[in-house]
Amino acid sequence: MSCDRMKPRSDSIHTTTYDGEDHREVMRGHETLSHPFAIALFENYVYWTDWRTNAVIRANKWNGSDISVIQRTLTQPFDIQILHPSRQPRDVKNPCGDNNGQCSHLCLLNINSTFKCDCPHVMRLDEDQRTCVVNEQVLLFSRANEIRGVDLSLPYYHTIPTISLPQVLSPQQLDFVADKKKIYWTDTQVNEVKRTGLTGGVTESIIDTGESQHLLSLVTMVSTTSSVAPGTQTGLTGGVTESIIDTGIEHPTGFAIDWVSGNMYVSSSGANTNVILAANLEGEYLTTVVSDDLFQVKSLAVDPLRGRLFWSHMSDDLHVIEMSAMDGSGRKVLVSQREDADLISPQSLCMDMDSWRLYWVNVESGKIQYYNFSTSLVQTVPLKHDRPSAAVIYNGLLYYANHEDSAIHVCNKTDGENDLILRHNTGNVLSLRIYDPQIQTGTNPCSVNKGNCSHLCLPVSHIDRVCKCATGYNTDSDDPTKCVGIKEFLFYSINWELKGMPLNEDNSTQVLGSISRVSMATSIDFHAELDYLYWADSDHGTVTRIKRDGTGREVVVEHFESTESIPVDWLTGLAVDWIAGNIYWTDPKFSVIETARLNGSHRYVVVTGNMDRPTSIAVDPVAGYLFWSDAGKEPKLERARLDGTERTVIVNESISSINDIALDYKVSENCYC
CATH class of the missing domain: 2.120.10.30 (TolB, C-terminal domain)
Known part of the structure; x- marks a missing residue:
């Protein structure tokens, strides 16, 4: 068996065996081989596409003789294949050819007629090593120019494809909505809120500008530039990456989703204005909920079951963590730098719903702390490492990213014991989240029919809610659930x-x-x-x-x-x-x-x-x-x-x-x- 290859820079065609031995040069320097792009074989001929001549050419595959142009193209030709039954013989056998190797999804060949079963994204093999089951426990983390999702039990296995440039530039905060199978993030470089889906489709070209020509008993198939409609970006498993909010916000470092009410909260910190905004999950009904006495917001978190909104914000000389109802009312300072010297640059706020604690990372002091709502006390988690950058609580454990060893750790959420490295070579993490539909449960006054609100329904406790109108609208004096637009502007x-x-x-x-x-x-x-x-x-x-x-x-x-x-x-x-x-x-x-x-x-x-x-x-x-x-x-x-x-x-x-x-x-x- 041999493998033929081209070298576009040297304008030549070569052949080797599969293991790289018996290297031979078939041809070089011919005028029809001035900028080869793709290559294919059939019987005694080698076929290739050439960008400089806009042509499909063939020659003798053994010595490069008998050169002929078999097709001219209007544009630069790209890939090439030969469609013929002999190219895919059916009389050979392999283990995956018999009932897909008993694999439920993917059967992948290995050496010596062995194989392994594997699974598509967001699935994993069951104990029988044949059947794929849904695997929706995904560790999400963002770094500069990328968002990754790995299997929580196999942290080096990417259960979703990496989202990278150009969809992602500086993904500051991550969150998700499990019942919609959507992942959201804020990008501080382009000042946008974006999202992508765990499932979806890609745009296909139904009619393209390629040409085909019958040659004896075969068809030469050449791909050229096609008229694929622009505008769709592939996301996690082919989902479309969308910009939900792309104007009206600056440096959105704070972001959180109320999955029960179907709302999102995002901060905007400009030169003269610092606000916290609310909108539904489509970016509609955008309105301001917190604006007075607000410094630069660094992080947001929510407790949808109790109707609470949390944020950390800082000025040049004061760092503070505050709480309010989800409509911005009833503000309360939980902790400030005046009372706690370790509270320096608090970020990565996350709510532990089970123990009713609010966790955060003090990036400058290297401490992870939490506020216990049962005791109204701030506690510090003793860590073996002092450069944490992001954290999240899941199933009673604290997951945190550490700059010192460029790793993601997991430990006890209270005393930091049993600290283990979950994943090496993962530095400069900006945000951590664990995608699991089981943790996004519960109800609140807005979970049914938006609390009968025409615009936004914002919970303010476990039993009460407030109807909030979009910017440019006022609450109807006759019906507080309805909104009336400003008549003239x-x-x-x-x-x-x-x-x-x-x-x-x-x-x-x-x-x-x-x-x-x-x-x-x-x-x-x-x-x-x-x-x-x-x-x-x-x-x-x-x-x-x-x-x-x-x-x-x-x-x-x-x-x-x-x-x-x-x-x-x-x-x-x-x-x-x-x-x-x-x-x-x-x-x-x-x-x-x-x-x-x-x-x-x-x-x-x-x-x-x-x-x-x-x-x-x-x-x-x-x-x-x-x-x-x-x-x-x-x-x-x-x-x-x-x-x-x-x-x-x-x-x-x-x-x-x-x-x-x-x-x-x-x-x-x-x-x-």
Whole structure:
């Protein structure tokens, strides 16, 4: 048996036996072998793809003679295979060929006709060494540029694939929601909250640009660049990595999930503002729960069964751990640096639900401590090592990462005895969590139907809850479970953000919560009755809408496929007809104006021809007029009926270009700049 290989840098093809012996050079330096990429064998020929010549070539596999180009490709060809029955003979036997070796999932061959059974991610072999069973006890830890998950009983076995660049840059805090099979984390480099799933699928290309050609009784299969839709990132087991919150937060070092109520808490520590925010698990109904007298937050933890929120925060001269109800009320200092000199840079807060203790790591003093709620005392866990960086409590044991020996340890959670190294060569750990559905149980006043709250339900004890409204909403005076939006405010966009500010002089009032996943909002509008905000994204060529409370997000218009792969400047103007229930937008690439229903259905070109580059647009649904600007070689302002008829040039003199149009419906005047 032999293995043929290519060396792209030396432009040559070589062959060796499977053990690396009997090395031979088949050919070198031929013009068709200028930048080989992939290789395949069939009978007496060797086939390869070449990037410089954009071709599939074959030659005699023994001496490199009889060279011929069998196929030209439009783009650089990548891999190559030969599809033929003789390439996969069925008359040979191996142990895995007989009923999959009695393995429930994977049968993997070894030497001398031996084999072993193995399991997919988040499973492990049972005692019979044949059957895979669910294994959902996973030790999760984050380090710079990566998140890993290993089997708790076999800590060197990765039970989930590593999540790394570009999905992960600086994963500061980890948490999970077991019943949704989701893992969440905050990334302080990009200031985002992200998540991925334990299960999911990947995007596949159904039709690609590859070519095929029949050769005698075989088919040469060549892969080239394909039209795979962008935007999906593979996560733990093929799940999609999503950005849940990507705006409105700074340096989110604190993060915790209330798995019972279905809420998340995240800190934002900027130059001038330190807050703790709450939202549901989709990032909707974002609102502030703690803002006054808050330093830079380093860590968060929750007790969903008792309705408690914990955080550590610090200034230049004071480090503090506080507690409140989950709506931010009833704040209480548990311990401060004034009373405990070891409380220096407290991080990695974690709640031990069984013993009712709050644990944390003092990174600077090298101590792990806990607050005992039964005695109201702070205790220190005696450790054999003095450089812990992260900790978590699980099944009565303390798991902690230690910088000193770059290892993850496990010991008794009270006295530190029986300290064992669980995993070596694991330094610079930022966060530890143990994924186990069995520890996310229990109920609280928000666990059924969100406590009948229209926005967020925040537990404040084991029997009481508070309904909290999203930013820009107030509690209904007639029904405290409902929320009423602020009636009027100024709404504007700055590149990747949508902003709001009050029309009165009180600029401190927040009127609009952060809207995430905005790329380039070049034009905006709204529908007051339905409470929707609309924006045209010129980077993606889309029109998106979302409710003011962050729910109901929907891309209603997407650009058509064309020869241009990057849809920059496809949509630059947007207007909403709130009476008829239509939207209008300008498309400067194709020099048309289109319309559709509010949900993007029934798309139709309403104005075309005699336009160079339509940009801004406005509608008067009462008068039935459509106004738009043309920023082409002859700038002008035009008007038409809402069906595109009766086109009239309004202004075409003494203007260089028009950036935007505003209408005064009461006096039937238009303003432009």
